[in-house]
Amino acid sequence: MDFAGRMTAVRRAMQHHRIDLLALPPGDDLRYLTGFSPLADERPCYLFLSAKAGAFLVPTLNADQAERYIRQPFLVYADADGPASALEEVHSQFGSPRRVAAGDVMRADALLLLQRQWDDAEYVTASEILAPLRMHKTAEEIDVLRRAAATADRAVEAATAACRSGVSEIEIAQAATAGFHAAGATEVTFTVVAFGPNSAFPHHQTSTRRMEPGDPVLLDLGSKLDGYCSDITRMAFLGAPSPRYREIHRIVEDAVQAALASIKPGTPIREVDLAARxxxxxxxxxxxxxHRTGHGIGLSGHEPPSITHTNEMPLEAGMAFSVEPxxxxxxEFGVRLEEIVGSTCPESLGCASRRSSSSRLRVTKFSASSRVMCE
Structure with a gap:
């Protein structure tokens, strides 16, 4: 990744938005600019950037690792001493900024430390300058997203292969997790598995409920690979689907297709949502x-652009987002189908068909002899 180019771009954006100081804690914004992703705990850790200067305040235990990524001068503090003296050095180096952009995921105690250093400054969220940069992916980023999506395809295959009467949602989630890791995912971010009526809760918390004949199965699975996220939602069914389920599934599939057909550069984002809706x-x-039809994806599982009926922003090259009506x-049940797509190519970045390619899992004909069918 071109971290030097990103650093130049963020300083240009700071100037445009009249930001005198950028302060980023551990998180996706820091990883975007540096490639470094330390554990976010109670020890204050910040990357500080102004128009011409920079500094990295870091606890001793992370300093050696950070040297591989951070090209700014280090201000290191020990646990026993705390960050007070290091923050005083930061204050003397950066003076009295009028506008400070603080990382969106900063802990409250870390933000309060900053506000005590610069109590006269105006504070804004760092997304004001970083979100537009992160929203436009390079070809290299799209390639990583595609590889991340491939791990989600494998997780779906592993999860559906484990489906049988009497298995619990948690056990299917464990199978999906194993599938992710077998495919090379570096982190499993979530495994939503919902049987029967639980599938009517969009963000169901995976439970001990056991699968019964006639259960729809909602799988919403996510991972990270090299920092970039995957996100997929597929449906399976134990036994022969009811006419009502078939009807709802067909409507949702038609909504996905309508949204995909609307995607092209220059189209207002709202039209993608409205096409499905x-x-x-x-x-x-x-x-x-x-809920909205989709969300952006990249280093964060949910990031701009938001695919809502109120978003007038045009689709632009490099955007990657979900379509998930x-x-x-x-x-009764719920049905959701999700694809991750690019703004210039509405084909899915993944390969797991909404109509499974596995010979064990059928959907085009809902055969009663099929043990599990995957949509």
Missing amino acids: RVIERAGYGQHFM GIYLRG
Whole structure:
């Protein structure tokens, strides 16, 4: 990754937004600029940048590792001493900034330390300058996202292969986790597994509920590879799907296709959301689609752009985002299908078809003899 180029771009953005000082804690913004991703704990750690200077305040235990990534002067403090004297050095180096951009995921105690150093400054969120940069991926980033998506494909395969009557949601989540790791994922970020009525909760917390014949199965799985995220949602079914399930699944699939067909550079983002939403509303289920159609993805699982019906921003080259409409019928089941796509190429970055390519898992014909069918 071109970290030097990113550093130049962020300083240019700081100048444009009249930001005198940027302060980033451990997190995705720091990784974007440096490649460094230390554990975020109670020890203050910040990258400071001004127009012409920089400094990295870091506890002793992370200093050696940070030297591989950080090209700014170090201000190191020991646990026994705390960061007070190092922060005083930062204050003397950067003077009295009028506008400070603080990292969006900064701990409250870390932010309060900054505000005590520069109590007269105006504070804004760092996303004001970093989100537009991170939103436009390079070809190298898209390639990593594609490889991350491949780990999600494997996780879906592993999860559906483990589906059988009596298995628990947690056990399927464990199978998905094993699939991620077998495919080379460096981190598993979430495994949402929802059987039957639980699938009507968009962000269900995976439980001990056991699979029963006639259960729809919602799999929403995510991982990281080299810092970049995957996110996929697929449906499976134990036994023969009911006519009602088939109807809802068809509507959601049509909504996905409508959204994908709307994607091209220059199209207002709202049109992607509306394309999916209109399909569901015309089918009479608009009130059961209660979330946006998608979200950006990159170093963070959820990042700009937000695919909502109010977002007038045009689709631009390098954007990567999810398309994931859903219908949720409380007490019955929910159906959601998710693709990760690019703004200039609406084909999925992953390969796990919404209609599984596995010979064991059928959907085009809902054969009663099929043990598990995956959509």
